[in-house]
Amino acid sequence: MxxxxxxxxxxxxxxxxxxxxxxxxxxxxxxxxxxxxxxxxxxxxxxxxxxxxxxxxxxxxxxxxxxxxxxxxxxxxxxxxxxxxxxxxxxxxxxxxxxxxxxxxxxxxxxxxxxxxxxxxxxxxxxxxxxxxxxxxxxxxxxxxxxxxxxTSTKKDHCMKNKVMLQVPVIEVPQPQSDSNNLNVVSPKATPLHDLSIVNQITNTSKKNNNVLFTKNEITLPQATYEELVVATDMWSIQNVLSKGSFSTVYKVFINYKLNVLGQWKNTAVAIKRMAPRNPSSDQYLRTEIQQSFTEIKILNSRPHENILPLYAYSLDGETPCLIYQLMQNGSLDDALRLRGNSEPLSWLQRHEIAVGTARGLQYLHTIGDRPLIHGDIKSSNILLNRNLEPRLGDFGLAREGPEKADMLVSKILGTKPYLPDDYLTDRRLSTKIDTYSFGIVLYELATGLLAYDNSRPQHKFLKEFVKNFNKDDQAQIMDKKAGTEMKSIFINFILLGNWCTNKLPKDRPEMEPVFRKLNNL
Structure with missing residues (x-):
């Protein structure tokens, strides 16, 4: 049942x-x-x-x-x-x-x-x-x-030319083979991304347009070969899948203790993000994958921080781009709140430290450059926890540079709806206040242990609506009991700050810097 x-x-x-x-x-x-x-x-x-x-x-x-x-x-x-x-x-x-x-x-x-x-x-x-x-x-x-x-639209099909096939979720589905029922089929040899002219086209275009991509001369990270990543993940075994995101699959390294084979990359515990395998003859898909990889490399290479996921290396010589990160032993905040992997419940103090570290990383992204960097997909599954439960912001596939002042109109809405404010969904005005709102939803998750969107709730399926349905006197009913009773006053602080961050109007939401100061001073 x-x-x-x-x-x-x-x-x-x-x-x-x-x-x-x-x-x-x-x-x-x-x-x-x-x-x-x-x-x-x-x-x-x-x-x-x-x-x-x-x-x-x-x-x-x-x-x-x-x-x-x-x-x-x-x-x-x-x-x-x-x-x-x-x-x-x-x-x-x-x-x-x-x-x-x-x-x-x-x-x-x-x-x-x-x-x-x-x-x-x-x-x-x-x-x-x-x-x-x-x-x-x-x-x-x-x-x-x-x-x-x-x-069905009555417009002719040619009016839809500009429909974009970008950033699709990736679930590894091997080609069926007539002589095998094995679902874990991988190609015996990778087809390399040998057409480096495409890389040159993309990098030259990015420099011309002054966007967030980088030129080859700006790459300071080491390159890894695709073949050594195949070995490290036991040929991309589904048993080594850590998570499946919107654009990629993340693998842990393969370790075979019985055969005394250490599959760690360079004797280092890492996680490897592999983009979706595409047909190399299709320049459109190849450009898309390289652009997505370049965006993340650019951000993580140029803005290192103690609360941002460290990127060790990258690979572009195989059938698909790959990024190599530091392994986060405790998975995501979402994993921790749902007690996946037999993890222990987070205490209120641990939740507070995770909130502080996440806010620190966000305010850094918003203030370190001439223009703010907007993550665009802040949610509990993109907040990763290391061995000491210290948070690291990950998955910058949707990150975009924001305007120097106020906001700007964007053509496409990206992100996860339960974490996005209505004003962004309707008006498409991008600003740092998008990240602020998303962080407020994460604070609600930390306070209640509930999902940001839960279809099983009879009413108020979105967590913001659910929390605000309880008045101040009744809010204790939604406190996450798994966090214990010690320092439980943190629950109220999370709710109050969450309310502040998720105000309906962007002008009423704070920037992340004062949010960090509030949390840090509690």
């Missing part, structure tokens, strides 16, 4: 377990079914689909792209229902709330009655969407089944 409950709490496509994700890709790749799903049901434009046809595993890219928009497993389940696509529905059934299981039974009855031919989607009728707020888009709250797919 507990296992089934855990399954149905998996909300997003990228939460699917490895095996199910792999099998789903196989179903969609068969007979090019992915094209029907992408074009007719996910409303992807023609240029995107033409690009995907050149990929060895196009279904993976379709799911990654849709997953990046935080579409849910249930939404995919409903799409398959409309297609009468039984096999993937059966695969997803354990991860869908029982109230939607009748859709699978409908398909079963249909298949039993007659031979089925896939229906063409009605481009002019209103489709139905699941009544759960999508965590990447602002939507009105609705109940049960509501609009699943937006009405």
């Amino acid at each position: 507990a296992s089934g409950s855990k399954r149905t709490t998996m909300k997003y496509i990228y939460n699917l377990p490895y095996r199910e994700y792999y099998m789903l890709c196989r179903y969609l790749n068969a007979d090019d079914t992915w094209e029907d799903v992408a074009g007719n049901w996910m409303n992807m434009d023609v240029l995107t689909i033409m690009d995907l046809r050149r990929q060895k595993n196009p279904a993976e890219y379709v799911l990654n792209l849709w997953g990046h928009e935080n579409h849910t497993i249930v939404e995919l389940f409903v799409i398959f229902h409309k297609m009468k696509f039984y096999e993937p529905m059966k695969l997803l059934q354990p991860y869908v709330s029982p109230k939607y299981h009748y859709l699978l039974h409908d398909v079963e009855k249909c298949l039993q009655k007659s031979t089925y031919k896939k229906p063409e989607p009605d481009r002019y009728s209103k489709d139905m969407k699941i009544g759960e707020q999508n965590c990447n888009w602002k939507q009105p709250a609705v109940s049960d089944l509501i609009k699943l797919l937006s009405e």
Whole structure:
């Protein structure tokens, strides 16, 4: 019962377990079914689909792209229902709330009655969407089944040329082999990123445009070979996966004590972030990956700090870019608050020190340069803890330089919705106050031990709404009891500072420097 409950709490496509994700890709790749799903049901434009046809595993890219928009497993389940696509529905059934299981039974009855031919989607009728707020888009709250797919645009496909396929979540899905059922398949030899002219183009463009990328002469970090990283991770074994983020998979080093083989990179405990393997013949994807890697290298190489994750080296000579970091033995703050890995509960004093260190790192990023560096994705899973539970800010894939004063308009909203303020989601005005707001949500997490977004809460699924639903006299009810009773007054301080940081209007939120001083002086 507990296992089934855990399954149905998996909300997003990228939460699917490895095996199910792999099998789903196989179903969609068969007979090019992915094209029907992408074009007719996910409303992807023609240029995107033409690009995907050149990929060895196009279904993976379709799911990654849709997953990046935080579409849910249930939404995919409903799409398959409309297609009468039984096999993937059966695969997803354990991860869908029982109230939607009748859709699978409908398909079963249909298949039993007659031979089925896939229906063409009605481009002019209103489709139905699941009544759960999508965590990447602002939507009105609705109940049960509501609009699943937006009405198909009547504009021609060429009007969507500028649709960007950047920063998709990565879940390792190997190519199926006819002679093996092994899910842990890796290519025997890496295909190098040998076309360094692309690197030159990117670095020259970045210098011309004065953006956050760097020229090759500015690289002071050592380079590692891709092959030695393959060895260090036991050929990218899924057993060595530490986490899967929006754009990459992070591996720990492989150590085989029985064979006396030390897989650590240079005898140093590290974590290796590997970007998604792409088709080297596709310059677009290659440029995207290198740009994302360069952005993170530039930031971590130019702004070292005791509360920023140390970057040791990088690799660009293999089939995909890789970054090598110091290993954080205690995982993320999110891991610690959820007691993953049999970790001990954090005390109030430990939580306070984590908050202080995180605020110190953020105010440093905002003030060290001529222009503030906005992290853009502050959340508990991006705050990493070392052996001594000291926090390090990680994952700078969404970081952007902000304006010298006030804010600026951006064309694309990046980040995780439960940690983003409404004014940013609606007006797209980027400023340091975005990080301040996100930090306020982290303070709520530290105080309550609750998720920033929890669909199982009957009301107030967003943590900010949940916390502010309790008045001052009742707030003790939401205190995280796992933190103990010693120094529990820190709980109130977290709530008060969280309220300050998450004010509705940006002008009413503080900069991170006074937030750090407040925390440090408590």
